[in-house]
Amino acid sequence: MRRVSAEPWTIRRMVKWMADDFAKRGIESARLDADLLVAHALEMERVGLYLDLDRPLMDDELAKVRALVPRRRDREPIAYILGRREFYGRSFAVSPAVLVPRPETEHLVEHTLEALGVRDEATADPAQDAEDTADTSDTADTSDTSDTVNILDLCTGSGCVAVTLAAERPEVHVVGTDISADAVEVAQQNAESLGVADRVEFRVGDLFAAVDEDARFAAVVANPPYITDADIACLDADVRDHEPMLALAAGSDGLDVIRRIAEGAPRYLETGAPLALEVGYDQGKIVQDLLRAAGYDDVVVHPDLSGIGRVVIGRRPAE
Ligand SMILES: C[S@@+](CC[C@H](N)C(=O)[O-])C[C@H]1O[C@@H](n2cnc3c(N)ncnc32)[C@H](O)[C@@H]1O
Structure with a gap:
């Protein structure tokens, strides 16, 4: 007898399902949140999802993604779920x-x-630095913390x-x-x-x-x-x-x-x-x-x- 296999949970299907679920519950950033949570569970960058949309999720990956869903449904901030937030171009633990x-x-x-x-430092003028160093060289004290x-x-x-x-x-x-x-x-x-x-x-x-x-x-x-x-x-x-x-x-x-x-x-x-x-x-x-x-x-x-x-x-x- 021929077995009909269930439609696999690919990255594409999972992201769509999660985004629809969050949107139905009034979460404004539903699609972005779905992307971030799936990427987090799969330990990849968000852009990586889009390079592999048809990859089926393994059972352990599915379990990890599913465990995150109720947390976001409960409005837990994405930053707490991911444990990180960007600030001034750096990644901070939260x-x-x-x-x-x-x-x-x-x-x-x-x-x-x-x-x-x-x-x-990024915009400092090296020529001016050299001048400043020359001006103070005879009085410079390397331990000076002024x-x-x-x-x-x-x-x-x-x-x-x-x-x-x-x-x-x-x-x-x-x-x-x-x-x-x-x-x-x-x-x-x-x-x-x-x-x-x-x-x-x-x-x-x-x-x-x-x-x-x-x-x-x-x-x-x-x-x-x-x-x-x-x-x-x-x-x-x-x-x-x-x-x-x-x-x-x-x-x-x-x-x-x-x-x-x-x-x-x-x-x-x-x-x-x-x-x-x-x-x-x-x-x-x-x-x-x-x-x-x-x-x-x-x-x-x-x-x-x-x-x-x-x-x-x-x-x-x-x-
Ligand atoms: C608005 S958060 C700012 C946190 C961080 N500086 C930022 O910009 O994201 C305010 C912080 O003040 C702390 N806080 C509240 N009352 C305080 C107090 N009386 N003395 C010291 N810290 C206090 C809180 O614990 C909290 O971490």
Whole structure:
């Protein structure tokens, strides 16, 4: 008797089935998510799927893919399922203990580097370097650390800001603090895997509590929790039900943590040094006023790519 074999689960069929299933459940990025999950289970790059769409899945591969489906149906963020997220061109480990790094936060890094005026190695002028070296050769001391730029990253989470600042500029040293010991563990892992653990030190503590009293920084930077209590209920289920509430909620006006940072930072900032904060979509002007009222100079709001004021920077005035 002739056996009719069931239609095999090829990559093409599996991706389509999963994308349709997610779309039916209202997941907006259904097709992308299906691609990413199938690629993850098969341990290949997303582009690899398209080179082998008709490859049938082996039983163990099918089991791996199927195990991921209920997690995404439950709105678990793709970054947690994959255990990784890209930030500023680098791959960061993430876990449910940390906020998933967001593209908006890349602006915080960008504007902090700009406000510091630290040199971009990629665009540095080698001729100018040679001149600078010649000018200082008779006084140069190779143990001199005066070029070191010390930065404090509060609310460090995955360490994406701290690690990126250090990875972008070799003269940058960062102290990163977070109230969550689990988050700090992830941050430490990222500093190690991205090769900057010798210049980034993480500590557990409530904002400035873990910072040495006599430490002074060329910048204090933070992407703090800034969501209002009322807005928490309106967040996407991916965020509200899976990302750490500690990373999101900041009181009735969303400014509980920002106020404490604005108040505490001057004591740790060198004169003229910037405090750089990421803020909520409607908080740019409010935080600008708050920093001005707290005595900061030159307070500027920088918009993100959608024109929303996202990064507020003020400078510690002279005494
Ligand atoms: C919005 S997340 C930012 C994480 C990371 N810097 C980023 O940009 O993706 C805020 C972080 O602040 C931490 N946090 C909340 N309250 C804190 C406090 N009082 N002191 C220190 N860290 C705090 C949370 O644990 C969370 O990791």
